[in-house]
Amino acid sequence: MNNIIQVKNLAKSYNTLHGEIEVLKKINIDVKEGSFTSIVGSSGCGKSTLLNIIASLDKQDDGQIITKGKIKIGYMFQDDALLSYLTVYENAILGLKLSNNLSQENTNYVNHLLKEYGLDNFKNKYPNELSGGMKQKVACILSRQKKDQVNGL
Numbered sequence: 001m002n003n004i005i006q007v008k009n010l011a012k013s014y015n016t017l018h019g020e021i022e023v024l025k026k027i028n029i030d031v032k033e034g035s036f037t038s039i040v041g042s043s044g045c046g047k048s049t050l051l052n053i054i055a056s057l058d059k060q061d062d063g064q065i066i067t068k069g070k071i072k073i074g075y076m077f078q079d080d081a082l083l084s085y086l087t088v089y090e091n092a093i094l095g096l097k098l099s100n101n102l103s104q105e106n107t108n109y110v111n112h113l114l115k116e117y118g119l120d121n122f123k124n125k126y127p128n129e130l131s132g133g134m135k136q137k138v139a140c141i142l143s144r145q146k147k148d149q150v151n152g153l
């Protein structure tokens, strides 16, 4: 009851040059609304595969992801996925730019987030000048670029 996300009997395999790898098999998870849920497991056990499917970035072979209505999912990738030739600020507004949402309100919000994450003095730096954690913060800002996208995973 009151689940915001339900994973039901999820299965996923990858076809590789060395044959098929079965990564997820009959995975069932209930995520309660308002809860923090951690997916824990050894390297290569399928955590990113599972999250990619929940975020609709990949497709399962079998099973279902059931959400409570139409939810918005914010997802920070394991790799920060920043573009090395853009500054922190340019990376942070990239999503807005590509989706034609570069309004004053939205860029003000990005600036607010950069301040909140302690990156105000790093706006003009390039990713290779940042620590790993700072890069992840920029990636996180990318996924929070609109106020109504704050909720999610």
Ligand SMILES: Nc1ncnc2c1ncn2[C@@H]1O[C@H](COP(=O)(O)OP(=O)(O)OP(=O)(O)O)[C@@H](O)[C@H]1O
Residues within 6 Å of the ligand: 014, 015, 016, 021, 023, 041, 042, 043, 044, 045, 046, 047, 048, 049, 050, 078
């Ligand atoms: N695109 C792909 N093609 C083929 N095999 C893949 C692909 N992506 C992942 N795998 C394989 O699937 C398995 C699960 O990978 P996944 O990235 O989901 O693991 P993980 O639990 O996130 O690991 P880590 O903790 O190291 O991040 C691994 O054996 C990996 O080699």
Ligand SMILES: [Mg+2]
Residues within 6 Å of the ligand: 047, 048, 049, 078
């Ligand atoms: Mg992973």
